[in-house]
Structures are given as C-alpha cells and as structure tokens.
Amino acid sequence: AVVMARTAHACVCSGHSSSELIVVGIVNGDRERDFTPPLRRTSELPPGITHVGGVDAFLGYLEDELFPFIDAHLRTQVLRVLAGHSLGGLAAARALATKPNMFRRHVWVDPSLWWDADASIDDLRASPTAGQDFTARVAAVRTDSLALARAFSASSRNVSVVNVPLTGEAHEFLMYRGLHDGLTALFADYYPAMRHDLALASLPALTAQYRTLGRDFGYNVP
Numbered sequence: 001a002v003v004m005a006r007t008a009h010a011c012v013c014s015g016h017s018s019s020e021l022i023v024v025g026i027v028n029g030d031r032e033r034d035f036t037p038p039l040r041r042t043s044e045l046p047p048g049i050t051h052v053g054g055v056d057a058f059l060g061y062l063e064d065e066l067f068p069f070i071d072a073h074l075r076t077q078v079l080r081v082l083a084g085h086s087l088g089g090l091a092a093a094r095a096l097a098t099k100p101n102m103f104r105r106h107v108w109v110d111p112s113l114w115w116d117a118d119a120s121i122d123d124l125r126a127s128p129t130a131g132q133d134f135t136a137r138v139a140a141v142r143t144d145s146l147a148l149a150r151a152f153s154a155s156s157r158n159v160s161v162v163n164v165p166l167t168g169e170a171h172e173f174l175m176y177r178g179l180h181d182g183l184t185a186l187f188a189d190y191y192p193a194m195r196h197d198l199a200l201a202s203l204p205a206l207t208a209q210y211r212t213l214g215r216d217f218g219y220n221v222p
Contacts (some may be wrong), residue, residue, distance in 0.1 A: 034055060035091040036052040037123075081107065084109065085110060086109070086110055086112055089108035092108050093108060093123075097120070100127060104134070104218060106136065110171055138162070192206055194206065
C-alpha cells in the first residue's frame with residue numbers, strides 16, 4: 001500500500017505550478033494478513049493464502065502511529081490518498097467502508113473485491129456516512145463495473161467513483177500503469193478547466209473551480 005499526503009506549499013515542476021507530494025511506501029511482513037478482513041461468509045482460504053484478518057489492525061497502525069509521525073515531522077495538509085493493488089486495493093476498500101474520513105482520495109488497482117464471497121461490497125454499501133464537509137473520490141482501475149455499481153448504488157456518502165479501464169497488462173504488473181492512470185483520473189480537475197473549455201476562460205470560473213477543489217481537498221488551493 002502507498003499513502004500519499006499533500007504538503008502545505010506549492011512547487012514549480014517543468015514550468016507548471018503543482019502541489020508537492022509526500023509518498024510513503026509501507027513495507028509489511030505479511031500482506032495477506034494485513035490487507036484482508038476476517039472471513040465471515042466463507043471458511044476456506046483462497047489457494048496460496050494462509051494468514052488473513054489483520055486489515056483493521058493495519059488501518060489502526062496508519063491512524064494511530066504512522067499519520068501522527070508524518071504530521072509531526074513534515075509539512076502536511078489533510079488531503080491523503082491511499083493506493084493499493086490487488087489485496088492492497090481490498091485494504092483500501094476496507095478503509096473507505098470502516099474509516100471513511102481517513103482518506104479523501106483512493107486508487108484501487110484491480111482490487112480483490114471478490115474476497116469472502118463479495119463481503120467487502122456489502123460493507124461499502126452499509127458503511128457509515130463521512131463528515132458533511134468531507135468528499136471522497138475513488139479511481140477504480142480495471143475493476144468490475146458491476147461490483148462498483150453494487151458497492152455504491154445505495155451509498156449516501158459524498159463519494160464519486162471514476163472507472164479507469166486498463167488493458168494489455170498482466171495482474172502482477174498492473175500497479176505501475178494503474179497508479180499513474182488512477183492518479184491522473186483522480187486529479188483531472190486540478191488544472192484550469194479553461195484549457196479544455198474556452199467558455200470557462202474567466203476569473204470567476206477559475207475562482208469557482210479552485211474554491212470547489214479547496215472544499216474537496218480540505219484546504220485552500222492557491
């Protein structure tokens with residue numbers, strides 16, 4: 001899993017203004033255990049998997065230990081992105097279902113939503129509502145569209161889902177292109193919309209766009 005947090009200050013990269021990004025890669029000793037919920041519908045583990053059920057403890061570690069450490073040592077803002085592939089995508093779905101205020105953006109790359117006879121899909125449908133001023137967005141890369149429709153059809157939360165199809169990559173190597181395409185989809189509205197629609201080439205339209213971004217990001221976007 002990868003956690004990304006926006007910093008408080010802007011930088012200039014390749015001539016374009018953009019926000020700095022803190023990228024945190026999380027190394028864990030047992031991804032099968034740490035990225036999976038306990039089984040409650042099935043009793044037989046998938047082939048090759050021997051230890052499961054530790055995702056809630058993993059998310060607790062992020063919330064109680066990792067986030068406070070990062071916030072204490074680096075210039076951070078409240079916008080966090082959680083990116084995960086396969087079982088990591090399952091862990092990201094669990095985070096949205098059980099701790100919807102932890103991350104404002106998600107990248108799920110070929111997530112294992114089939115886990116435990118689709119129990120994670122029902123967990124998303126029944127998940128608690130995030131804070132009133134909180135919005136979440138999910139870039140679902142090569143994710144079953146029917147599973148997404150089931151997971152979010154009954155949701156009353158401020159969650160938007162962007163389905164990102166990606167072909168020509170094996171599951172094992174999907175994270176490389178998937179992370180790029182997922183982040184591109186998540187932040188497609190970061191650049192001025194007037195680049196694509198001249199009708200929005202005005203100061204009021206620009207101000208309104210970045211006011212909306214500020215609401216979604218949780219801080220003022222300059």
